Amino acid sequence: MDILGIRAAYEEASTGYQEGGIPIGSVILDERGAILGRGHNQRIQKSSPTLHAEIAALEDAGRQKATVYRKATLVGTLSPCSMCTGAILLYKIPRIVIGENINFKGDEDLLRDRGVEVTVLDNRECTSLMRRFIQERPEEWNEDIGEAHFN
Amino acid sequence: MDILGIRAAYEEASTGYQEGGIPIGSVILDERGAILGRGHNQRIQKSSPTLHAEIAALEDAGRQKATVYRKATLVGTLSPCSMCTGAILLYKIPRIVIGENINFKGDEDLLRDRGVEVTVLDNRECTSLMRRFIQERPEEWNEDIGEAHFN
Numbered sequence: 001m002d003i004l005g006i007r008a009a010y011e012e013a014s015t016g017y018q019e020g021g022i023p024i025g026s027v028i029l030d031e032r033g034a035i036l037g038r039g040h041n042q043r044i045q046k047s048s049p050t051l052h053a054e055i056a057a058l059e060d061a062g063r064q065k066a067t068v069y070r071k072a073t074l075v076g077t078l079s080p081c082s083m084c085t086g087a088i089l090l091y092k093i094p095r096i097v098i099g100e101n102i103n104f105k106g107d108e109d110l111l112r113d114r115g116v117e118v119t120v121l122d123n124r125e126c127t128s129l130m131r132r133f134i135q136e137r138p139e140e141w142n143e144d145i146g147e148a149h150f151n
Numbered sequence: 152m153d154i155l156g157i158r159a160a161y162e163e164a165s166t167g168y169q170e171g172g173i174p175i176g177s178v179i180l181d182e183r184g185a186i187l188g189r190g191h192n193q194r195i196q197k198s199s200p201t202l203h204a205e206i207a208a209l210e211d212a213g214r215q216k217a218t219v220y221r222k223a224t225l226v227g228t229l230s231p232c233s234m235c236t237g238a239i240l241l242y243k244i245p246r247i248v249i250g251e252n253i254n255f256k257g258d259e260d261l262l263r264d265r266g267v268e269v270t271v272l273d274n275r276e277c278t279s280l281m282r283r284f285i286q287e288r289p290e291e292w293n294e295d296i297g298e299a300h301f302n
Binding site for chain 1: 212216236
């Protein structure tokens with residue numbers, strides 16, 4: 001059973017990779033662990049600078065009451081960037097599960113400082129898929145995290 | 152001349168209000184002050200929990216190089232929430248201009264701590280349009296900032 005939602009998040013990342021996109025996936029779980037929304041990074045597919053996986057999952061979940069977010073868990077294959085960190089704080093999502101933070105480490109400390117429970121799984125499949133993409137397409141990856149690419 | 156872009160941002164907010172939406176508008180200016188992208192909050196119009204005005208303006212600007220963001224200015228009619236604050240930090244946008252922060256004050260201190268130049272205009276039109284919406288539709292406003300509504 002995919003208690004932590006990481007399998008579904010990885011499936012999203014994998015779908016993104018097959019589409020030629022940046023392989024980061026995310027799901028939002030309700031208080032019972034059911035999936036409220038799921039998505040993957042759409043930078044390349046939709047030419048979107050803001051549809052990171054976590055934002056896509058929030059969009060898929062649609063408009064929810066504040067009370068739903070406050071019992072939800074956001075799961076992502078990779079450590080969240082500042083924007084996605086901010087989305088977690090906006091909706092006061094109390095806990096997040098991260099597949100890995102080796103390829104990129106976002107604002108996890110800010111989340112912890114603000115009381116969010118952060119679990120890092122150190123998942124090998126998430127790490128290896130992301131590493132593969134970064135090696136194959138460093139320019140697009142750098143664009144996604146607001147970094148210039150000089151190679 | 153709309154040097155600070157606030158007039159265009161207010162026009163976006165006003166369009167949002169006329170559409171029955173939450174009246175917050177935003178524009179992104181390039182280093183010369185030309186508009187790269189513009190948008191307004193789409194919670195009600197597109198049933199979107201993430202298309203805040205600033206996110207809509209970033210989407211409208213499309214995929215941009217890191218070097219473009221690093222010379223840009225983000226202008227919004229209202230103080231940015233945590234998510235939009237995070238988007239500013241992700242893309243390392245060096246300065247923002249805020250119409251007002253009376254109806255809502257976001258994570259301005261975090262932006263300043265991270266070196267972003269924050270200018271608050273205390274604009275009367277922005278303040279009065281936003282106040283009107285909050286009085287008319289408090290439930291939708293609270294939803295937009297992740298707050299429960301108990302009235």
